[in-house]
Amino acid sequence: MENLLNTEQMRAADAQTIDSAKISSLDLMEKAAGAFVSSFMSEFSEKYNSIAIYCGTGNNGGDGLSIARMLHDKGFQALDIKIVRFTEKSSADFIANLEALSSYKIPVREIRDAAELTEEPAVLLIDAMLGSGLNKPLSGKWEALVKKINFWNKKVIAVDMPTGFRAEGPLTADDCVVHAKLAITFQRPKINFLLPESAFFLGEHRVVDIGLDEAYIQSLDSPYKLIEKEDIACRLVKRDNFSHKGTYGHALMVAGSAETMGAALLSAEACLYSGAGLTTACIPEEGLTALNSRAPEIMALVRTGAQELDLNADKYTSLGIGPGLGTEANSLKLLTRIMRTYQKPMVLDADALTLIASNYELVQLIPEGSVLTPHMKEFDRLFGEHKSWWERLESGRDRAMTLGCTIVLKNRYTVIFLPDGTCLFNPTGSPAMATGGMGDVLTGIITSFIAQGYKPEDAAMLGVYLHGAIGQKTPDYVIPASDLLRKLPSTIAAYLT
Ligand SMILES: NC(=O)C1=CN([C@@H]2O[C@H](COP(=O)(O)OP(=O)(O)OC[C@H]3O[C@@H](n4cnc5c(N)ncnc54)[C@H](O)[C@@H]3O)[C@@H](O)[C@H]2O)[C@@H](O)CC1
Numbered sequence: 001m002e003n004l005l006n007t008e009q010m011r012a013a014d015a016q017t018i019d020s021a022k023i024s025s026l027d028l029m030e031k032a033a034g035a036f037v038s039s040f041m042s043e044f045s046e047k048y049n050s051i052a053i054y055c056g057t058g059n060n061g062g063d064g065l066s067i068a069r070m071l072h073d074k075g076f077q078a079l080d081i082k083i084v085r086f087t088e089k090s091s092a093d094f095i096a097n098l099e100a101l102s103s104y105k106i107p108v109r110e111i112r113d114a115a116e117l118t119e120e121p122a123v124l125l126i127d128a129m130l131g132s133g134l135n136k137p138l139s140g141k142w143e144a145l146v147k148k149i150n151f152w153n154k155k156v157i158a159v160d161m162p163t164g165f166r167a168e169g170p171l172t173a174d175d176c177v178v179h180a181k182l183a184i185t186f187q188r189p190k191i192n193f194l195l196p197e198s199a200f201f202l203g204e205h206r207v208v209d210i211g212l213d214e215a216y217i218q219s220l221d222s223p224y225k226l227i228e229k230e231d232i233a234c235r236l237v238k239r240d241n242f243s244h245k246g247t248y249g250h251a252l253m254v255a256g257s258a259e260t261m262g263a264a265l266l267s268a269e270a271c272l273y274s275g276a277g278l279t280t281a282c283i284p285e286e287g288l289t290a291l292n293s294r295a296p297e298i299m300a301l302v303r304t305g306a307q308e309l310d311l312n313a314d315k316y317t318s319l320g321i322g323p324g325l326g327t328e329a330n331s332l333k334l335l336t337r338i339m340r341t342y343q344k345p346m347v348l349d350a351d352a353l354t355l356i357a358s359n360y361e362l363v364q365l366i367p368e369g370s371v372l373t374p375h376m377k378e379f380d381r382l383f384g385e386h387k388s389w390w391e392r393l394e395s396g397r398d399r400a401m402t403l404g405c406t407i408v409l410k411n412r413y414t415v416i417f418l419p420d421g422t423c424l425f426n427p428t429g430s431p432a433m434a435t436g437g438m439g440d441v442l443t444g445i446i447t448s449f450i451a452q453g454y455k456p457e458d459a460a461m462l463g464v465y466l467h468g469a470i471g472q473k474t475p476d477y478v479i480p481a482s483d484l485l486r487k488l489p490s491t492i493a494a495y496l497t
């Protein structure tokens with residue numbers, strides 16, 4: 001797992017690297033610029049394109065000057081440097097890089113006021129004005145300049161981060177930030193790149209390794225981590241040669257109603273396709289034919305209206321509840337009964353979460369160790385309205401610790417809040433997954449992994465990562481949830497070591 005750092009910690013990592021690796025800050029800047037240029041050139045290789053490099057006078061600007069030099073050496077012909085000199089202060093490494101440019105025939109112009117700029121003819125704009133040194137929202141001359149750049153609507157590539165962007169803390173659409181197509185960022189993504197509001201300002205980001213001291217970065221205390229492929233491989237367990245269906249548990253999926261049987265089918269089939277030894281779907285009578293004809297491997301536990309259900313909780317090694325369950329009185333009765341009788345960790349999703357939100361006393365009945373899988377709206381229904389995703393990060397962390405549960409807040413970079421206060425960001429996923437039924441499949445996968453004996457936290461991590469990995473692999477415009485679940489067996493096998 002990669003530790004994600006805040007700005008202060010990243011600064012400490014820079015300093016530590018300079019100290020321990022006996023590298024000067026100027027050489028580190030050179031490495032950062034080199035890493036930027038390699039990544040940049042993998043996408044923008046047309047050397048005749050005009051590129052304007054806007055540089056501040058701090059280290060982000062120093063990176064920009066070094067990048068300009070390197071692009072020139074690589075044969076980029078139409079470079080143009082603008083130095084934004086709104087202050088007489090310059091960093092030492094900026095000054096050194098300006099001197100290094102003196103033998104180069106790249107035009108350099110100093111800007112002392114945004115009003116001096118009328119238009120920008122360049123095709124591409126590299127934003128090396130401000131990076132992680134931002135210490136307050138932009139105002140005055142900076143604000144005017146950023147507004148002007150945004151008005152030009154150029155293709156902007158940001159060095160480390162867009163000028164004016166806050167690496168952590170709440171983001172709002174009103175923030176004055178350069179709108180960039182891409183940020184090529186150093187060593188780790190900024191935490192805010194992983195939150196949806198960053199899309200106001202930034203299309204996408206790439207992370208480049210600049211050789212910072214990894215052992216030091218990993219030793220720092222951060223609640224935020226990024227899941228890596230190795231975390232999946234080392235947790236997945238191979239199926240044993242002499243195993244049988246009894247080895248892999250019995251998953252019960254309580255889901256579906258007459259109109260939403262699809263949710264029950266998808267979640268129960270996901271249990272099957274991710275390896276539960278046995279799967280039972282607790283469904284309404286109306287869904288029985290559909291279940292039997294679509295998934296002969298799955299058993300049914302039919303529930304009729306509000307009639308008492310003989311759950312026989314000991315039979316099951318995991319229980320998922322919620323997909324397509326409905327929120328009417330009968331569903332509430334069923335949920336309440338199940339929460340009173342089933343004492344082991346369960347997976348709570350969709351309508352089960354909505355019912356808990358409107359009958360909040362049920363929160364007390366959530367068994368410790370359970371996994372809750374809300375999307376943003378369900379999360380807000382449960383835990384109150386949040387003004388920003390940063391607030392959701394803070395409250396998700398807090399709630400997971402108080403409830404002793406794992407909370408999976410679904411999005412592009414799904415966040416998994418663990419009971420010990422750790423927040424895991426999942427890197428896999430794709431907009432091809434943005435279709436109904438996708439969350440039902442995730443619920444099934446997590447329920448299945450718990451049935452097989454994985455710890456609920458591991459089941460959540462494995463489920464979220466593998467679910468997203470399938471979505472990410474599709475070259476298609478969209479992947480229907482039932483297609484995704486059929487790829488589970490081969491995907492899980494591919495991650496086994
Ligand atoms: N050794 C290092 O520290 C490395 C730093 N690197 C680069 O250095 C950047 C950080 O450099 P700096 O710390 O010099 O900071 P910046 O270059 O981001 O900002 C320069 C200065 O602008 C001023 N400023 C901040 N917010 C302002 C505002 N709202 N209005 C007006 N002025 C404002 C501050 O005095 C700040 O120090 C990183 O983003 C990265 O690009 C890389 O070269 C890698 C190595």
Ligand SMILES: Nc1ncnc2c1ncn2[C@@H]1O[C@H](COP(=O)(O)OP(=O)(O)O)[C@@H](O)[C@H]1O
Binds near residue numbers: 410428432440
């Ligand atoms: N743009 C996206 N990028 C990555 N993953 C996505 C994207 N859109 C949706 N997903 C994933 O699809 C799932 C959708 O879940 P949810 O909203 O509960 O769907 P449903 O209720 O229709 O089953 C989540 O796991 C989410 O992470």
Ligand SMILES: [K+]
Binds near residue numbers: 131161
């Ligand atoms: K920048």
